[in-house]
Amino acid sequence: xxxxxxxxxxxxxxxxxxxxxxxxxxxxxxxxxxxxxxxxxxxxxxxxxxxxxxxxxxxxxxxxxxxxxxxxxxxxxxxxxxxxxxxxxxxxxxxxxxxxxxxxxxxxxxxxxxxxxxxxxxxxxxxxxxxxxxxxxxxxxxxxxxxxxxxxxxxxxxxxxxxxxxxxxxxxxxxxxxxxxxxxxxxxxxxxxxxxxxxxxxxxxxxxxxxxxxxxxxxxxxxxxxxxxxxxxxxxxxxxxxxxxxxxxxxxxxxxxxxxxxxxxxxxxxxxxxxxxxxxxxxxxxxxxxxxxxxxxxxxxxxxxxxxxxxxxxxxxxxxxxxxxxxxxxxxxxxxxxxxxxxxxxxxxxxxxxxxxxxxxxxxxxxxxxxxxxxxxxxxxxxxxxxxxxxxxxxxxxxxxxxxxxxxxxxxxxxxxxxxxxxxxxx
Numbered sequence: 001x002x003x004x005x006x007x008x009x010x011x012x013x014x015x016x017x018x019x020x021x022x023x024x025x026x027x028x029x030x031x032x033x034x035x036x037x038x039x040x041x042x043x044x045x046x047x048x049x050x051x052x053x054x055x056x057x058x059x060x061x062x063x064x065x066x067x068x069x070x071x072x073x074x075x076x077x078x079x080x081x082x083x084x085x086x087x088x089x090x091x092x093x094x095x096x097x098x099x100x101x102x103x104x105x106x107x108x109x110x111x112x113x114x115x116x117x118x119x120x121x122x123x124x125x126x127x128x129x130x131x132x133x134x135x136x137x138x139x140x141x142x143x144x145x146x147x148x149x150x151x152x153x154x155x156x157x158x159x160x161x162x163x164x165x166x167x168x169x170x171x172x173x174x175x176x177x178x179x180x181x182x183x184x185x186x187x188x189x190x191x192x193x194x195x196x197x198x199x200x201x202x203x204x205x206x207x208x209x210x211x212x213x214x215x216x217x218x219x220x221x222x223x224x225x226x227x228x229x230x231x232x233x234x235x236x237x238x239x240x241x242x243x244x245x246x247x248x249x250x251x252x253x254x255x256x257x258x259x260x261x262x263x264x265x266x267x268x269x270x271x272x273x274x275x276x277x278x279x280x281x282x283x284x285x286x287x288x289x290x291x292x293x294x295x296x297x298x299x300x301x302x303x304x305x306x307x308x309x310x311x312x313x314x315x316x317x318x319x320x321x322x323x324x325x326x327x328x329x330x331x332x333x334x335x336x337x338x339x340x341x342x343x344x345x346x347x348x349x350x351x352x353x354x355x356x357x358x359x360x361x362x363x364x365x366x367x368x369x370x371x372x373x374x375x376x377x378x379x380x381x382x383x384x385x386x387x388x389x390x391x392x393x394x395x396x397x398x399x400x401x402x403x404x405x406x407x408x409x410x411x412x413x414x415x416x417x418x419x420x421x422x423x424x425x426x427x
Contacts, residue, residue, distance in 0.1 A: 006334065006374070012291060014334040015031070018370045030359060034369065041376040042403040046084070049396050053077055054276075056390065065390075068104035070124035070418055071171070071342075076392030078128055079417060080401055087404045087412055093386035098132035101125050103295050107144065113158040113166050118183060119174025119393070119418045122152060126365055127180040131187045140160045141190070146184060151301045153177055153200070160199040162206035167229045170243035170419065175257040178247050198254045204244060205255075205263065223270035224263045233285035237419060238296035240284070240304040241271060250421055258367050260312065268309050271302070272321055279324040280332075293332040295347035295416070299325040303351040307358050319359075323332050326355050330367045339375050340386060341416070346375055350402045350416060357414045365409060372406055375399060392417060 004017035018025065024323035029036075041401055057064065057074070060103035067073030069207065078100035104125035130145035158164035159177055167173030178200045185192040208225030215222045226233060228243055234240030245267050257391040275281055276290045283297040292298040323393035335349035343397035349371035386394040392401070398417075405412040415421075 004326065004373075007376045008336065008402075012093075012336055013293070013332050014336065016331060016334055019331060022383070024197060025363065025370065027366045027370060029365045029369045031351075036371070038369075038372065038376060038403065039407060042407060044401065045396060045400050045403070049080075049390060049400060052390055053394075065104065065107040068107055068122075068125050069120045070128075071302075071393045072117045072388040072395075074100055074123040074392040075105070076369065076397055077205075077390065078104065078125070079392055080134075080397040082128060082132065083401055083417065084404060087408070094132060094135060096130065098136055098285060101129040101132055102141075105129050111152065111162070113156050114172050116156065116159065116180075117170070117172055118180040119176055120171050121176070123149060123177055123180030124418070126152070127184045130184050134188050134332070142188065146305075147192055149180060149184070150196055152182075153196060159205045160193060160196075162203040162210065168207050168244050168306075169205045169229045169234065169239045170229045170247070171238050173229070174200055175244045177245045178204070178420065178422070182250060187422050194254065197251055201248060201251050202246065202255055205259065206338065208244070208263075216415075223267045224413050235271065235274075235281055235284060236295075236297040237301035237305065241267065242281075242302050243419065245271075246305045246308060246419070249305075250313050252312060264312060268306075268313075268318065272317075279328045281325075293329060293348070294335060294337070294343040296342050299328040300348045300351040303329070303355055304420060307355060322355055323359075325346060326352050326364060326367070330371075334374060340394045341402060342393040345371055346399045346402040347416070349375070350405065350414065351404060353402075353409060353414045354416065354420075366408060368409075372403060 006014040006017065011017045028156045028373060065074055068075050070076045070079055078097045081093045081097035081100065084090060085097060108122050108125070109315055111122045117122055118127060126145050126149040130142055130149065133142035153159050159165045159174060167176055170176050170179065178197065179217055181192055203312045205225065208227055212222045212224055212226040215226055227241060229239045235242060237243035237246060245264060248255070248264060257378050271281070278290065280290050280293060280299045281302055282288070283292050293300065295301045303325045305320050306318045306325065308324060310319035333345065335348070338386060339342045339346050341350060349368045352364050353368040356368060389395040390397060392398050401417060405414045
């Protein structure tokens with residue numbers, strides 16, 4: 001029987017009931033009762049989620065396939081099936097992932113330049129369908145979906161034209177297009193056009209240079225790259241700096257010599273300079289309110305960025321930054337918004353779990369387990385109900401994704417979906 005309870009600290013956070021100042025966690029992640037409960041709840045959630053998905057989806061018609069995105073739509077369902085297939089070694093789940101991804105590709109509306117990315121656009125279902133076809137040994141369909149996605153990106157010059165005005169961020173911009181190609185490449189290898197990866201990465205860098213120079217001419221002190229979305233200089237991975245820099249580090253072998261040291265590293269150091277005193281990050285350059293501690297805005301999303309920076313630059317400074325972000329997330333990451341991976345407890349716990357994968361330091365696995373204890377508890381809490389309750393980034397699919405990774409973290413990737421690519425993390 002759990003002895004903890006949740007008490008609101010403010011309108012966004014609960015007090016962490018497991019945090020005792022000056023004391024370390026005394027918890028065994030291999031505790032038999034905890035592991036048994038974790039597996040039972042995960043299995044129950046997955047079964048219920050599958051029933052709800054089947055009840056929601058019209059497998060013959062098209063009326064309810066309008067949201068085909070990874071973020072909140074049917075491709076997100078396909079992505080969970082795909083990840084569950086990998087973790088549970090299930091051929092049935094892989095086939096279901098392919099069925100749903102392929103179905104989504106049949107309902108893509110005519111895309112525009114802001115509807116191309118992995119998380120919110122056509123890139124997600126097309127890339128996922130290509131990878132599923134590859135794993136299911138269907139080379140003709142694999143070629144079809146790779147060609148379809150790359151032709152789509154080639155047809156929009158805005159994707160590789162740094163002056164076109166489309167954003168560079170992950171959810172709606174070039175970084176999200178870049179991720180689609182990297183997701184395919186880790187499985188489909190040389191079948192993916194490396195030159196297209198280069199051109200998109202170069203467009204992101206050129207766009208960042210241009211905005212930085214514009215701001216410098218106005219008297220602002222900036223790093224050599226700057227980015228904005230809807231006229232705001234966001235910093236977190238969803239819309240801003242962390243996500244863009246992270247994707248650029250993942251394609252370091254495609255970049256010109258000197259880009260890492262002359263552009264990427266100064267940007268990382270700039271991020272360190274503008275942290276709040278407690279270690280959290282502002283949501284944007286003009287924000288002075290230290291409130292948000294979630295993957296999309298705040299310290300949790302920066303964990304991934306600084307872990308990769310620590311690998312790329314072999315730097316204890318960046319690893320220390322990642323650990324400080326994890327401390328902030330642990331202290332303030334039990335959110336009233338709910339359990340989602342984008343702006344909820346599961347996403348925060350998944351970020352801490354990723355740090356455990358890199359450091360193998362037990363404290364981070366312990367923290368992820370204790371946060372999971374809240375997620376799998378069946379007592380009602382004052383938590384927000386998501387608008388898309390079955391979805392990957394707002395709903396149950398993302399929660400299940402986190403719990404599946406936590407069950408066997410040594411065997412799982414513990415990567416954040418739509419943000420990290422396994423093969424490019426192995427620097």
